[in-house]
Every structure is written in C-alpha cells, then in structure tokens.
Amino acid sequence: MQIDLEIFQITVLSLEVSILATFLSLLLGLPLGTLLALGRFPGRSFLLSLVNTGMGLPPVVVGLFVAMSLWRSGPLGDLNLIYTPTAIVIAQVVIAFPVVTGLTTAALQALDTGLQLQLLGLGASRLQMIWLLWREARLPLLAGMMAGFGSVISEVGASMMVGGNIRYQTRVLTTAIVLETSKGEFNNAIGLAVLLLTITFLVNWGLTWIQQRAAKR
Amino acid sequence: MDPTKGGKAMRALVEVHDLLVRRGGRNVLEVPALEVGRGEVLALIGPNGSGKSTLLLVLACLLKPVSGEILFDERPLSQWKALEYRRRISFVFQAPLLLDMTVSENVALGLKFRGLQKGEIRVRVGHWLEQLGIESLANRRAGELSGGEAQRVSLARAFVLDPELILLDEPFSALDPPAHSKLLGDLAALLAVDHRTAIIVTHNLKDASQLGDRVAVLVGGRLRQVGRASQIKAKPADEEVAAFLREPTSSAL
Numbered sequence: 322m323q324i325d326l327e328i329f330q331i332t333v334l335s336l337e338v339s340i341l342a343t344f345l346s347l348l349l350g351l352p353l354g355t356l357l358a359l360g361r362f363p364g365r366s367f368l369l370s371l372v373n374t375g376m377g378l379p380p381v382v383v384g385l386f387v388a389m390s391l392w393r394s395g396p397l398g399d400l401n402l403i404y405t406p407t408a409i410v411i412a413q414v415v416i417a418f419p420v421v422t423g424l425t426t427a428a429l430q431a432l433d434t435g436l437q438l439q440l441l442g443l444g445a446s447r448l449q450m451i452w453l454l455w456r457e458a459r460l461p462l463l464a465g466m467m468a469g470f471g472s473v474i475s476e477v478g479a480s481m482m483v484g485g486n487i488r489y490q491t492r493v494l495t496t497a498i499v500l501e502t503s504k505g506e507f508n509n510a511i512g513l514a515v516l517l518l519t520i521t522f523l524v525n526w527g528l529t530w531i532q533q534r535a536a537k538r
Numbered sequence: 539m540d541p542t543k544g545g546k547a548m549r550a551l552v553e554v555h556d557l558l559v560r561r562g563g564r565n566v567l568e569v570p571a572l573e574v575g576r577g578e579v580l581a582l583i584g585p586n587g588s589g590k591s592t593l594l595l596v597l598a599c600l601l602k603p604v605s606g607e608i609l610f611d612e613r614p615l616s617q618w619k620a621l622e623y624r625r626r627i628s629f630v631f632q633a634p635l636l637l638d639m640t641v642s643e644n645v646a647l648g649l650k651f652r653g654l655q656k657g658e659i660r661v662r663v664g665h666w667l668e669q670l671g672i673e674s675l676a677n678r679r680a681g682e683l684s685g686g687e688a689q690r691v692s693l694a695r696a697f698v699l700d701p702e703l704i705l706l707d708e709p710f711s712a713l714d715p716p717a718h719s720k721l722l723g724d725l726a727a728l729l730a731v732d733h734r735t736a737i738i739v740t741h742n743l744k745d746a747s748q749l750g751d752r753v754a755v756l757v758g759g760r761l762r763q764v765g766r767a768s769q770i771k772a773k774p775a776d777e778e779v780a781a782f783l784r785e786p787t788s789s790a791l
Contacts, residue, residue, distance in 0.1 A: 438600050442629025443648040
C-alpha cells in the first residue's frame with residue numbers, strides 16, 4: 322500500500338462522499354420531516370412508519386437495490402454510474418435521508434404545539450413560522466444531522482456494492498479496511514480504522530461545538 | 539342600550555353571526571350573535587371546555603368554523619387573506635410560549651414578520667418593554683424569566699404590533715395572586731389608554747368586570763349571555779349561567 326498519498330486520497334474521498342450525502346439528505350429530509358411533523362394529510366402515519374423503518378435500513382440491502390438500479394442493464398444503467406463515487410453518494414443518501422427525516426419529525430413534534438398557533442397569531446407567514454420552529458429545534462436537528470453523517474461514514478455494505486472498492490476511484494476508508502483485513506494486513510486495517518474513528522470524531526466535534534454554541538444563543 | 543351591541547357610535551369592529559364550530563362530530567361552539575365595538579373590551583367567561591379558547595381561535599382565523607359568518611371591519615373573514623388579517627390583530631395565549639431568544643428578540647418577532655426597519659423595531663420594542671415594566675429584562679433569555687415576567691413579555695409582544703384587535707386567552711391563569719392582580723391592573727390601564735379593542739378570556743366575573751366593558755358568558759359551547767358584569771350577576775340568563783357564577787372559582791363581584 323502506497324501509504325501517505327493513497328491514504329490521503331481515500332480519506333478525502335470518504336469525507337467528500339459522506340458530507341455530500343449528508344448535505345443532500347438534509348436538503349430532502351428537512352422539508353419532508355417538517356411536512357410529516359406539521360402537516361395533516363391522508364397517508365401521513367403510513368409515510369412516517371416507512372421513514373421510521375428506513376432509519377434502520379441495512380446498508381447492504383440499500384446497496385443491493387441501488388446496484389440493481391444502476392447496473393448496466395438496470396433502469397438507470399444508461400447513466401453509467403455504477404462503480405463511481407456518485408453511486409456511493411446515491412446509496413448513502415438512501416441510507417441517511419430517512420434518518421434525517423425521522424429525527425426532524427421527532428424534533429419538531431417535541432415542540433409545544435401551541436407555538437405554531439402563537440407564531441401565526443403574531444402574523445408569521447408559513448415560511449416564517451417554519452424557520453422559527455427549525456431555529457427552536459436547532460439542537461435536536463443538529464443531532465439528526467450528526468446521526469445521518471454517522472450512519473454513512475461508517476457503512477461499508479453499500480459503498481462496497483455500488484462503488485466496487487476500486488483503487489484510486491471508489492475506495493473509501495471502510496471498504497479499504499475490509500480489503501486490508503481480508504488480506505491479513507491487520508496493521509494497515511488498524512491504521513485505517515483509527516483514521517476513520519479520528520475523522521468521525523473530528524467532524525462530530527465540530528458539529529457538537531456548533532450545537533453547543535447554538536444552545537447559548 | 540341593547541347589551542348585545544357594542545355601544546359605540548360606529549359600526550362594530552367584529553360581528554359574529556350564527557357561528558358553529560364542530561370537532562370530533564359534536565358541536566363545540568355556537569354563537570348566534572355577538573358584536574364587539576371599536577375600542578371596546580369584551581371579557582369572555584365560562585367553565586373549562588365551554589368554548590372560550592375555541593372562539594378566540596376562530597376569531598384569529600386559526601380554526602375554521604363549520605358555518606356562520608364573522609365580519610371584521612365590515613368585511614367577512616372569508617374574504618380576507620388569512621395572513622393579511624392576522625397581521626392586523628394579535629393573539630396572546632394562555633402559556634407565554636416564548637422562543638429561546640432574548641426578551642427583546644421575542645418582542646420584536648411580529649414586527650420582523652411584517653418586515654419593519656431595524657431602527658423602528660428597536661424604538662417600538664423599547665417603548666413596549668417600558669410600558670410593561672420589563673425594560674430591565676431586555677437582554678435576558680426567555681428561559682430565565684419567572685412566570686409573571688414571561689407573561690409580560692408575551693403581552694409586550696402582542697401590544698408592540700399596535701393591533702386593531704387583540705385576543706387574549708387567560709393571560710393570568712398561571713400566576714400567583716399578587717402577580718395576578720398587578721398584571722390585571724396594568725393590562726386594564728394599557729387597554730384603556732389606547733382605546734384598544736380586545737377580547738379577553740378571564741377566569742371569573744371579578745377579573746372580567748375589571749377588564750371588560752361587557753362580559754360574554756359561554757356555557758357548554760354556547761353563548762348564553764352578554765352584558766355588563768353587574769347585569770349578569772343580578773340576572774343570569776339561565777340556570778346553567780347561575781350555577782357557573784355560584785362556583786367558588788368564578789367568585790363573583
């Protein structure tokens with residue numbers, strides 16, 4: 322293993338893919354979670370059950386379905402995305418998006434229900450109301466974001482299946498650990514494992530710092 | 539003077555006709571007719587679950603009635619855009635429901651919703667903090683306030699909007715007796731000074747008579763009687779109104 326540069330490249334790819342997937346999950350999950358928390362429409366509780374189930378989706382199952390969709394002969398095969406970093410991002414969004422959605426719904430439902438009416442009663446538009454509810458629930462929302470990031474940076478099944486663990490292209494930290502372990506290169510595997518834990522810690526440390534600063538604001 | 543009329547020369551600010559609200563398949567509120575004149579303070583009293591809060595929610599356009607009509611400024615609510623209407627009134631709930639920000643920021647909320655300039659917001663917020671005697675709390679966080687202080691913030695937050703109609707849902711219910719009577723007095727003075735039109739849910743006839751020009755009694759989801767507190771006390775409209783007035787919690791005049 323070409324130590325420094327290759328490890329650096331693997332680490333950067335892991336971070337890029339998982340941060341992008343978390344960001345996209347927020348983009349989808351925050352509005353949907355808000356709709357599920359505040360809206361009243363037929364099928365709402367069914368949808369919420371689906372989301373809550375999705376929070377525990379096994380990454381290998383996600384990997385299977387995303388791989389089938391992106392496979393050359395699959396419905397999205399023409400996009401030529403299988404075994405690319407984009408494929409990993411797609412699979413990770415499928416994993417993290419229900420987590421972010423479910424925790425957004427829970428965070429907003431924990432607020433006093435009178436708050437919505439109070440804000441409307443003070444002349445808030447719907448968007449102004451939602452913005453303030455998000456602000457009010459910012460600590461659990463950030464926790465949801467951390468949970469989403471944690472679920473994708475640590476998963477290996479989906480990244481392996483849709484990314485293919487191709488050297489210099491789709492190898493991320495978790496798939497590299499699997500490879501090194503299967504080769505019996507435990508020292509390399511341990512080094513990568515420590516690296517994975519360290520960057521996960523650093524990212525969460527940053528988010529926790531933002532969260533706790535927000536607590537005092 | 540007809541006790542169901544506002545008693546002011548101009549046309550009433552709020553008129554309610556044949557209002558019916560249903561929830562879970564049963565009637566929770568029936569108001570055949572009610573008017574609130576410009577500059578008038580109407581107190582709503584009645585036992586728990588009698589529909590007082592429901593009436594306020596309907597009047598704030600936060601709950602849709604099954605049938606009936608409400609006119610605000612001579613125009614039916616159904617013809618108002620909900621947001622435009624809500625920006626001419628303001629609502630104070632039973633719980634202060636402050637946001638996790640400073641007192642000033644809480645009071646500024648409604649003004650920000652309306653897109654006012656920063657300078658004007660600062661001036662108006664400062665004025666109303668002073669009016670409610672809480673200017674020293676301006677930079678405190680909402681979570682650090684006592685119940686009475688929080689309720690004053692919640693009142694300032696509504697008054698700062700200079701609303702044409704202010705709806706107050708039992709703003710004193712959670713306060714201890716000294717804080718209660720102090721705030722009651724202050725609120726009565728604030729409402730009187732600007733001739734503000736208000737509908738206020740209160741606990742008992744005594745508070746109602748101190749705040750309101752007239753009192754409306756709701757029992758069992760139906761408006762039973764409207765009139766001056768003394769008239770209601772002297773001549774309850776029916777046995778249920780009389781029974782409510784006899785309860786110790788509604789301790790009369």
